[in-house]
Amino acid sequence: MTTPFYVSPQQAMADRADYARKGIARGRSVVVLTYADGILFVAENPSRALHKMSEIYDRIAFAAVGKYNEFENLRIGGVRYADIRGYSYARHDVTARGLANVYAQTLGTIFSSGGEKPYEVELIVAEVGSTPADDQIYRLTYDGSIADEQHYVAMGGNADQITEQLKRSHREGLPLDEALRVAVDVLSRDGSGEKRTITAAQLEVAVLDRTRSQKRKFKRVVGAQLARLLGESASGAADAAAEGGNGADGDGGSGAAGETSEE
Template identity: 65%
Template sequence: MTMPFYVSPEQLMKDRADFARKGIARGRSVAVVRYADGVLFVSENPSAALHKISEIYDRIAFAAVGRYNEFENLRIAGVRLADMRGYSYDRRDVTGRGLANAYAQTLGTIFSSGGEKPYEIEIFVAEVGDTADDDQIFRLTFDGQVVEEHDYAVMGGAAEAVTTYLKERYAPGLARDEALALAAAALGQSETGHRDVPARDLEVAVLDRTRSQERKFKRIAPPVLVGILGDKGESAKAEETSSDPVTPPAAPAGNDDEPPIAP
């Protein structure tokens, strides 16, 4: 009878954490930035159908990086929980802190369980208040830890480079368009240098406290983004596409039976 290999609990947790971190790092970054009238979410996401930023309830939004199917399941569960709590009690009883705690319990249970792999995701849950001092941003890691963020935060991809860029340039009380331009420029940072992210490849949404509706969540459409940010990234992409292709070398003499290489 073969004996099973023994792995210490510390090593097991370390291996699971390393596995989750590697999966999260492969995704594109998401940045959340507080501005004068609310909270701004920005992510590089060319897909128009698979959203990384979504509304959960009246004043609460959700953003995630990592495996889409995993964070989408959590998003749906959060919407159902918020709807049930708001219907059973009062809409004011649905809070970002309550949802963050519920997500933390779920992620912590999955991470510590030996029966399934840990979720390869990180999550932001943000709630906009009546004043800037009432705004709350919670970051949830794959192992269920909850951290309250202030002013700005980044997760996924080249998070360290993006955070450094924001730290050097962020100032409280930015207007929405200023915060958007700062976040878009930050998402172009990486360990290898800077690039301009095309405005149409960005997914952007805000929790705007100045909206007259009960629901404060609003997506910013690509044409509006182009108007705010310009099309630097798109111009560079078009320039690269329109450049003359490299002419292939001619076929060597004596190979008349073989057609020349098509460009």
């Protein structure tokens, strides 16, 4: 009888963490930062069908990088949790902190289980408050760890370099157009600092806007509004959108261009 190959628990966890980190790093980055009237979400994503950021509840939004099918399952679960809790108790009982705790338990259980691979995802759960001081941004990693972020956060791709650039560029109380330009500027720089051009057609942008009169504060920024905020001409943005939407640079059925099933 052969002796089973032994792997220490520490080595097994290290291998699982390395596997998840490599999968996440292949995806394009997402930047979340505060601005004067709320929280801004920006990602390089040419697909118009597969979103990296979505509404969860009235004041709460979700952003993710990694395997699309995995974080989409988590998003759907979060929407169900929020709907059930809001219906069972009250709408103000649905909070980003509560949702982040639910996601942390799910990701932690999957990561520590030997029966399935870890999720190759990182998540952000954000809630816009009545004032800037009440805004909340939580970052969750593949192993269920939670970080309470202040003012800005980046994940996926070259997130460390982007975070360093945000530290230098971001300041509290930025108007929306300036905050968007800061986000696009840091996303357009590669690991060596070289800058490339990112057009409106290549971006997915959304906000949690505390000034909206509706209970639902989530809003996607698209089309002419996005072009105007970026300083692009409306006709140029329309031409770029037409080129980006012809399927050549889309996600196909599983992810953004060049990333197979990673988002």
